[in-house]
Amino acid sequence: MMRSTHALRAAALAGAAALALAACASSSGTADDETTDSAAESSPLIVGTLLPQTGSLAFLGPPEIAGVDLAIEEINAAGGVLGADVTAEHTDSSDADHAEVATQSATELISKDVSVVIGAASSSVTLNVIDDITGANIVQISPANTATKLSGYSPFYFRTAPPDTVQGAALGNLITGDGHANVGFLVFNDDYGTSLRDVAQGTIEEAGATVTYGAKGAGQEFDPAASSFSTDITALVATKPDAVAVIAFEQTKQIIPELVAAGIPSSAIYLVDGNTADYSADFEAGTLEGAQGTIPGAFPSDEFQERLKGVDPSLTDFAYGPESYDATILAALAAVKGGATDGTTIQANMAAVSGADGGEECSTFADCVALLEDGSDITYKGQAGIGPFNADNDPSSAFIGVYKFGADNKNVWVKAVEGSVG
Template structure:
């Protein structure tokens, strides 16, 4: 198995990225931004409140990553790598940021929510580096573990996959290119109700992502006249992340006689599904979400999940972009890319940050933070879909709206996308999710 760090570094070298650092000195933290607010929409103090404007830095745009190389979400690492790696390649091909190639590093492991020591160590490494933009994490619980460490150093954190509502407006220096669970949860709840389901059971882990998404789906289902018969909010029926056996949870859920079961979990799904099958559940009446809508062709007997459905935030990549991702990953990791979850969001996160640096004429965190919303379209600027064309508009003095690959709307006041697509998938006889359609939703 190719070690991802070395593979990506080799790829960036091929692409012309000049200086790749795996560690570095603390940034001087120049400015260009307005002073960060002292409180967030969550009601707590902004951990980046001490970040002050100053003279913008014109050194290399430096990117760090904290993505799941290990743990239950490791299958999401390849598409994220392909997304941000291809973005770096495209940006450098268009002249870089402020005329300089992007500097990449540290490239770190976020691990899983079941072992937060991994992300704690990685975040400490990034905090002491000269990176000013940090991509990650994929898991909301993992991001909540280290976000303060990152943003308190005036570094901009952008997650391509966090969806927990708890992160909306968490910090002025925290952004995400994936929509919060208010969008995915509403889409999933409406999908369930639209399929004629009246009684729903949740098998959900006790994690900010799982319970937050459950709450939104539950609200959508009950408002439409449905009923939650197991795993509802406040019932204390969640399981611990990383749990290995699920006989009692499945037995209790089936005893409630649901019409459908929604599984809100990560890698635990590989134990939950066989238990459901063993206890006689019709798995075509099962719904999954972005944390577990994955390729199970090597995990389950053929036909196990046929007809089950899942949701994944994000637009379906167009064929040309998909092929570019595949080609890049083959070159960088010498492996085939089969999952594209959050690849567009990873790509857009880096392009947006680079455009923000160009607009503010500074590569420091405060300058990038101050200009991210504007280049995403809050200034109603001219639309552009790639770094090169957007850069040309910025250099001509125009405001821009980067439309990107994920199809998200401009950042709102909570640094969430103001609109986003949710993909609906159905599992085939090989236990592989097949894209059916996209639904666009707005972020409240």
């Protein structure tokens, strides 16, 4: 199993140090006195989650929620944040087709005075609520958003998953590295889908290959709410691709059997994080054998999987569990460093605790707090293997996992590639 390795450092967010000092200011004394005074005045940290419990991405919810709950459990076991236990408020994000669910959940979280919101999983869902959340000076940290338009969207928005500039390049290189020269895309008309397609297409074309269907500007994206894909598949097959990348969510369960029936070999099918999942209960044996998929993030170690299962014993999929765990730990460390639990203080210290200012490496909340209390700068080295936040609040580097499907239609981790965020 792959474990986290060193990642590249990036420049700190402009003005972060000044904001941190302002957040910690008090009427008297030294920095230590200021931190003590702020801690005494702080309310307990409340972490809200906006993660999929229903809808087409509901399969991502359990590992993400478990990651948050595990982090809070370990934070509280280490003494909590500024002497008080952290609590969680869990809400449903659903998906982009049920936008009213996330809107209602965001309103609920804001009313409960959360300082941090972990989520959403879908970039489209985030774009629907980000202005409300960050506009209330609440830090929003997504463990799974990849749309490039979210880079630098707000000083209060961070993510522990890399943007599509990393996954898209990895997908394109995987396809062309396997020798494919004519690639078709079946992609839904969604910010997540088109963003990922655009980057993958650029990588494919730079390698000298051709996109035969579903290219940027061709107008061949399908409606996310579509109930039939036969027309799209017929049009794609007519362009004679030797590989097909399917960028979709729940629609994949309907698309894959039709693609295979239309003569596309399963070994020529490529999936992404939104649909690389266990299909053993959905397809006939062998339907996806040899297909490959990409999922951002370091593959969780056996030890970390067991810790997650200690929170949710039913877990079988761990996608974005590490990223959710790290998002929660980073927010808690930012509060400790700033000496207060409000969103403005946490925002001002997120980059610093991620290692953007350099500092001694630490991998647990307890160890990192001990260093902060000694006055040291820190670089939190978490479970996801990401680099420090860059000026756009994106990870400066990250891993992309490559998975392969067996005859049982289950995806198995094969390898990981590390990329830098441009």
